[in-house]
Amino acid sequence: MRRRTGAAARAIAFAAWLALGCSPEAPPQAPSPEALAAARSPGASVILLSIDTLRADRLGAYGYPRPTSPALDALASRGVRFARAVAESSWTLPSHVTLMTGLLPTAHGVRHVRQRPPAGLPMLAQVLGRAGYRTLAFVDGALLSGFHGFARGFERYEDRDKNLRETLELARQALDALPAERPYFLFLHTYDVHCPYDPPPEYALRFRTRPPEDHLETAGRCGKTDFNAMALTRGQARFLSDQYDGNIRAADDTLGEFVRWLDERNAFERTVLVVVSDHGEEFLEHGTIGHKNNLYIESLRVPLIVLAPKLRPRVVESGAGLADVMPTVLDLLDLPAPPTQGRSLLPAMLGASDDAPRPLPSQLWRAEGELRSVVAGDRHLILDTRTGDVELYHLGLDAGERLDLSWLARGSRGELLAALERRLEQPIPVRAESTGGLPADLTQQLRALGYVE
Numbered sequence: 001m002r003r004r005t006g007a008a009a010r011a012i013a014f015a016a017w018l019a020l021g022c023s024p025e026a027p028p029q030a031p032s033p034e035a036l037a038a039a040r041s042p043g044a045s046v047i048l049l050s051i052d053t054l055r056a057d058r059l060g061a062y063g064y065p066r067p068t069s070p071a072l073d074a075l076a077s078r079g080v081r082f083a084r085a086v087a088e089s090s091w092t093l094p095s096h097v098t099l100m101t102g103l104l105p106t107a108h109g110v111r112h113v114r115q116r117p118p119a120g121l122p123m124l125a126q127v128l129g130r131a132g133y134r135t136l137a138f139v140d141g142a143l144l145s146g147f148h149g150f151a152r153g154f155e156r157y158e159d160r161d162k163n164l165r166e167t168l169e170l171a172r173q174a175l176d177a178l179p180a181e182r183p184y185f186l187f188l189h190t191y192d193v194h195c196p197y198d199p200p201p202e203y204a205l206r207f208r209t210r211p212p213e214d215h216l217e218t219a220g221r222c223g224k225t226d227f228n229a230m231a232l233t234r235g236q237a238r239f240l241s242d243q244y245d246g247n248i249r250a251a252d253d254t255l256g257e258f259v260r261w262l263d264e265r266n267a268f269e270r271t272v273l274v275v276v277s278d279h280g281e282e283f284l285e286h287g288t289i290g291h292k293n294n295l296y297i298e299s300l301r302v303p304l305i306v307l308a309p310k311l312r313p314r315v316v317e318s319g320a321g322l323a324d325v326m327p328t329v330l331d332l333l334d335l336p337a338p339p340t341q342g343r344s345l346l347p348a349m350l351g352a353s354d355d356a357p358r359p360l361p362s363q364l365w366r367a368e369g370e371l372r373s374v375v376a377g378d379r380h381l382i383l384d385t386r387t388g389d390v391e392l393y394h395l396g397l398d399a400g401e402r403l404d405l406s407w408l409a410r411g412s413r414g415e416l417l418a419a420l421e422r423r424l425e426q427p428i429p430v431r432a433e434s435t436g437g438l439p440a441d442l443t444q445q446l447r448a449l450g451y452v453e
Ligand SMILES: [Zn+2]
Pocket: 052, 053, 091, 092, 093, 278, 279
């Protein structure tokens, strides 16, 4: 637990205590059934792009002052940007299973690299395939491999290790070859932003603020315990963070070319596009580098941008999770959704607001035990289920989560713990499937990314 002392901390604590006590009251404005129907696009194609490890606050559209993301910013200004999207876990596998099933990690049960979702669990590609969609995926392998169950429902699932440029080139070729009369679901995923923070040469110097002596090689070190525990200097962490920004800009420029290609085909007139990430990234804010370490906000806040033919641009302030993506996409297409623990964001995308901040849970299983977290509006509570320790932050007043208020705001703490329990309590009972041993080539990919030692 971190506690600050001094007048500034006391002032923040007092303001936070006042703010924690009250939930902003906004009258819910449910859109009419006619308005909802008019916003749907039955038969539209769907492109779902997951940019792995992309922190929301590193994008211009989310307030970052560096020019890391002109293409994503342009998409955000054309579509609906969710300002407060939260990932349900702080690493790739459980988060992507949530994205594709609409179930929280506690329900789908996928907690470590030797698990995959059970065969009977409906995944987005299966639902769309049954509705007559062509289903294609070009992903960057490792945890997104078919081995981990993600290929289910896809007629083509290309999961070899590759960069975003190759991924999008394959996607262009595949879309060109598709007959125009049937809609498609295209799932795209990239690790280009993920550690190693090693941008292409033309991007390596773009955001660098540190001298060469702070240079730190990350290839082969991602996710390693010794790397996370290394006594990195602030300068070295800053160096890595600058490189991460270079990775983002490189991926963004590549994405920009793909968006221009889609625009030339007027694809957005008949396509729903969802851009999302599976978790954020840490640069020593709370003592570690990378992700899968904890549930602080830098690991959880992700971009979520939705474009659809009949949706007008908007910024949505109410909370959203990855579990909402499947019900939202199916609602936009006017297709029935299987039971999920998310909800359709279509009303929010038409301006409806919640009467109280919606609790958004996240979970992480570590060797030391399970961490749980809940974000509700500006409040973020983290629970260590092994020790019972609780931390509570006010994101509006303390975006970096440096002042733990759990000792001060007992009422808020109890309220959020109860909300967390309620959200995790609605399990749709399934049990993750064991994958058994990992194939050698997959183990190698996972080692490079830091998911196995
Ligand atoms: Zn990831």
